[in-house]
Amino acid sequence: MIPKTESEIGRCLEDKEWRMNNLYTIVDEGGIKKPYRRRWTQQDLANSRHGLDVVLKSRQHGISSESDIDMLDDCVFNDDLRCGIIAHTKLDAQEIFETKVKLPYFELPEFIRRLNPHTKCDSCTLTLTNGSSIRVAVSFRSATTHRLHVSELGKICAKYPKRATEIKTGTMPSVHPQLGGKAIIEGTAEGDAGYFHDLCIQAQAETAEAKKKGIPLNPKQFKFHFYSWFQDPKNVLDPAGVKISDELKRYFKGLYDEHAIELSPEQKAWYAQTKDGAGGLGRLMKREHPSTVQEAFESSVEGAVWGLEMEKCYSDGRVGFYPHLEQLPVYTFWDLGYHHATSVIFVQFAGEQIRVIDHHRERGRGAAYHAKVVKEKPYNYDKHYFPHDVMQHEKGSGIILGDVYA
Incomplete structure (x- = not known):
């Protein structure tokens, strides 16, 4: 709808959906300034937000743009909101402020900016006369944060684990969802460990459980969202x-x-x-x-x-369940350690396949212990392969390791 009268303008400005799709300007992936119009993933996220949301995604879905324009809109049209965006690096923080906060604000129609002019727009901070503000930084603590966006938390966890801990213990507690506070955390995955991984896995489980039971998540639970590469219509x-x-x-x-x-x-x-x-x-x-x-x-x-x-x-499909074949012998291959772990892999040769069927790994134990573990396995052994240091004396007992494993 294009408003033509003062009353129509008033009704449109009261409608957040209309504002999000008609008022703002962004810089797209190609560096071109253009009107912001929600794409499918951005609209889906907007329609399904919970309050605390974690988004695992492929690249270039525009989730950051949606999150930051949504935050700016809340600041322009609501009083006394303290909002924050945490970026991966200082350079990213400056880029986000320039393209997703400052530019969209100054591209607003002039009459809207006159109604709510800025009092500060530098040092990655925008402050408006209605008392609302947005700060972009790599980390921060605050007594209260009404809106929070953490960008690329997976990369932060992988490269800056101390900063990730600060976000978990210092920033997140400042968001009070039971009082209307909102936070969105998004990023691509960076391995199977860390705060972002754990948050995604727990949120995914709790979101699925709530859906299964037909009950809403509570305000302090995170809702899980996932957007894959094939959901982006550009990827053809x-x-x-x-x-x-x-x-x-x-x-x-x-x-x-x-x-x-x-x-x-x-x-x-x-x-x-x-x-x-x-x-x-x-x-x-x-x-x-x-x-x-x-x-x-x-x-x-x-x-x-x-x-x-x-x-x-x-x-290649070479990782899977390969059970022990009782008709074939088992071979072991050892890496000896004490202060670091002793490792043993158990292998069978089935035709052209080299099948790893079992594994033992433990540190701080002597040769007799590892020999006992291997002997107690229900396998028919053919040969055991050791490294050259099997002929050394074991620390503590002084016995030759090869004698124990013989």
């Missing part, structure tokens, strides 16, 4: 000339067989080019553009030991 490409590897063909088949995710040829082409094309993401693809929640947290972390190799094992 003409399949002509795009090579899809056998590995990806198996991957796409697995998405359909296991998750009922059916992709179009254009979506498959986009995924293949983004992952395997020149300058593609490679093994980081699942982290940046997950198809499922489980996949997001299974993906390898940059710098992880054997990360690339394990990613290929998952893609």
Whole structure:
């Protein structure tokens, strides 16, 4: 609706949905200034917000833009709100302030800015005459935060764990959802540990449980949201000339067989080019553009030991349940330790397959203990393979390790 009279303007300005889709300007992914219009994921998030919300997502859904424009709108049209945005880095904080707070405010119609002019707009802080304000920083503490947006918490947890702890113990307690406070935490996954991972897993379980029982979440519970790469209509490409590897063909088949995710040829082409094309993401693809929640947290972390190799094992379908075959012998392979763990893997050779069927790992125990654990396993052993230091004397007992394991 385009208001033409003063009364129509008044009715439109009372409608937050109208304001969000008609008043604001943003800078898009291509760096172009354009009117803000909610896309499907942004509208879905707006319609399904709870109060405390955690969003696991693939890249470029516009979740940050939605969160920050929503916060700015609340400040412009509500008095005395103290709002905060936590960014991944100081450079990101400056960028968010310039493009998602300052620019949208100064692009508002002049009569709206005259009704609520700013008293401060620098140092990543916007303060308005109605007493509302937005501050963008890498961390902060406050007695009360009425609106909070934490951007890329997964990356913060991975690179700045102390800052993540500060957010958990210092920032989050300042949001009081039972009094109307709201917080949205979003990001891509960065491994299967840390505050963001734990928050997503717990929120996912509690959200599913509440839905199953037909009851609402309580104000202090987080609602879980997930947006995958294929939910973004931009993620398509003409399949002509795009090579899809056998590995990806198996991957796409697995998405359909296991998750009922059916992709179009254009979506498959986009995924293949983004992952395997020149300058593609490679093994980081699942982290940046997950198809499922489980996949997001299974993906390898940059710098992880054997990360690339394990990613290929998952893609090839070589990670699964491989039970002990009683008709075949078992071989063990040892890495000896005391102050660090002694590790033993149990292997069977079935045709061309090398099947790892069991694993023992423990630290602070002597050779006799580990030998006993292995002997008590219900396996028919053929050979045990040890490193060269098996002929050294054990600390404490002085016995030769090889004699214990013989």
